[in-house]
Amino acid sequence: MNETTFRWVQHGILVVLLLLYAGSFAAFFHPFLAARSRHTLRQRTAAVFCIYLAPYLTGLVADLPNWSSMAFIALAMSLLSAPLRLSRQTILLLSAVFFSARNLCALAMESLNFLWSQRLSEMNDAEQIFLRLTIHFLLLMLVQFALFLAVLFLAAGVLHRKELHLGVWETFCLLLIPVTGILVGSILFTMLIGVKDGVIFQLYEQHPLFIGLVPLVAGMFYAGTLVSIFSYQEMARLQEEKNTYFLEKQQIRAMQERMEEVEGFYTGIRRMKHEMRGHLANIRGLAQSGSYGEIEQYIGRMDESMKVFDLTVKTGNPITDVILSDRQRQAVKLGISFQVDFRYPQSERYDPYDIGIILNNLLQNALEGCEKLPEDARYIRLLGKQQKKFFLIEVKNPFEGELEIDRDSRLPHSTKGGMFHGIGLSNVRREVEKYMGEIEIKTRNNEFCATVLLQERSVPK
Incomplete structure (x- = not known):
């Protein structure tokens, strides 16, 4: 060569x-x-x-x-x-x-x-x-x-x-x-x-x-x-x-504080029951004196004071009642249609705080996803039902932008920020794993659907 x-x-x-x-x-x-x-x-x-x-x-x-x-x-x-x-x-x-x-x-x-x-x-x-x-x-x-x-x-x-x-x-x-x-x-x-x-x-x-x-x-x-x-x-x-x-501890602490407020509300309701006789006596006295205009004002003030104690969503559990009622009020302020079909499971093998964390994070993501959309396109649909030894939670909401999957968690995050910060859905996964369950994320026609399936623990917590 x-x-x-x-x-x-x-x-x-x-x-x-x-x-x-x-x-x-x-x-x-x-x-x-x-x-x-x-x-x-x-x-x-x-x-x-x-x-x-x-x-x-x-x-x-x-x-x-x-x-x-x-x-x-x-x-x-x-x-x-x-x-x-x-x-x-x-x-x-x-x-x-x-x-x-x-x-x-x-x-x-x-x-x-x-x-x-x-x-x-x-x-x-x-x-x-x-x-x-x-x-x-x-x-x-x-x-x-x-x-x-x-x-x-x-x-x-x-x-x-x-x-x-x-x-x-x-x-x-x-x-x-x-x-x-x-x-x-x-x-x-x-x-x-x-x-x-x-x-x-x-x-x-x-x-x-x-x-x-x-x-x-x-x-x-x-x-x-x-x-x-x-x-x-x-x-x-x-x-x-x-x-x-x-964040999980903060959420539990916030729920506990909110529950203390609700206990105070219930105490107020019981107190109002005792005071109702006095109110009826006052109304009777106003009626006898012919002060019908004052009766209407009196009843109006009573109605306003009693609205404070209303929980707009009834699920069968006080913790989820509070969470869903709060999220519904927040949705109404943002002009979001909030549809709820949720019944807390009858089994004692579920911890209401665990389910509360799941709902809190899923609904927070849904609210953030809706905020960037026109008001006429905003909606959140929540489903929660028990199927034998399983409990299904499903949240649907519209979103805009592209979703990318995090390589580590296999959970989505937004390329434009705002929705899916990662920690929220990671918290959901942590709670789901306690019940040997699954979390499934689907998107179709710019609708985000998060489905959580939990199964009863073998031993009550």
Whole structure:
């Protein structure tokens, strides 16, 4: 094999590798490219593939340092964050992790490249040298790409543990290690081969210790990247659990306080019963004196005072009575049609506070979903009925916008904010799991339907 053939084969191998890296880049981003249809998902994945190839095929970074192509791709991805439905913070982190893996793997393989090259220097036949160089280059690229896939797969496993919701500060902290690794790798690449007094020398020849030290540094940088992401995810998970627990306790406390108010109302009703004789005596006295206008005013004042004690929804349980009555009043103020067909289960194997939390969160989401719609399009339909050992709760309401599914909880959240904050539906799921039940979310013709199915506990709580 002559030098020209060797150059063509080397060029062909590099082109194939470029396509493989572009495919890996697209596959790495693929799970984060949320889409309502497979066709849209394929389009977004293809766009990521083309963005990776663009700087190389157009020659924009041909005479620039290696890190410039990475910066160009990350910048292009960030500018297209809206069509890709990815936040800029997520794009920057994923790009940094990908290019850090690519750079550090290439840097680690330089040690192997140096050791293999030593054996080629002992050969004299030119054709044999070029043939061995071709085999050597091909094997080196294959091993490098296999190593890259392994570390990228490890990174994907860490990143996919929990959906990323990054702020500017969190992104900055998580980018420190991978970006530093890319820059350090780029500096070391320029130092591997140098010229001194007209003589070309390799860093590994001058400092043999670097043969093992460089791969170790590359591995430590990448391990630091993964550890920092893992630590952030754990802190985010713990904070989410803390928020969920706090919100649940707050809801229970609010229901307890509301129940105390209701107890006060019932006490007032009992007191009014005792006072009714006095009221009747007063009305009789006004009638005997012919003060009929004052009688009407007196009865009107009595009617207003008694309205305070009304609970507009009767479910068979005081806790759910209070929750549904309060939500109905709130719906009326917002111009929302509120239809209720709910009967509390007769079984004692359900905790009314658990069912109260489920209703509270589902109805809060429904109210928020209706607020953005015209008044004539607002409605909430609630169904609650017992079916043997099961209890069914169903809430329907209209909504606008698109729904996306959270990869961790498998629950929907809104792309425009307002509805489905995540914590509310997560609280519902937590309560449902106590009863070995299920929560099912369906959407059809811009109608959101949340169905909860609970089953009786084996032992009463």
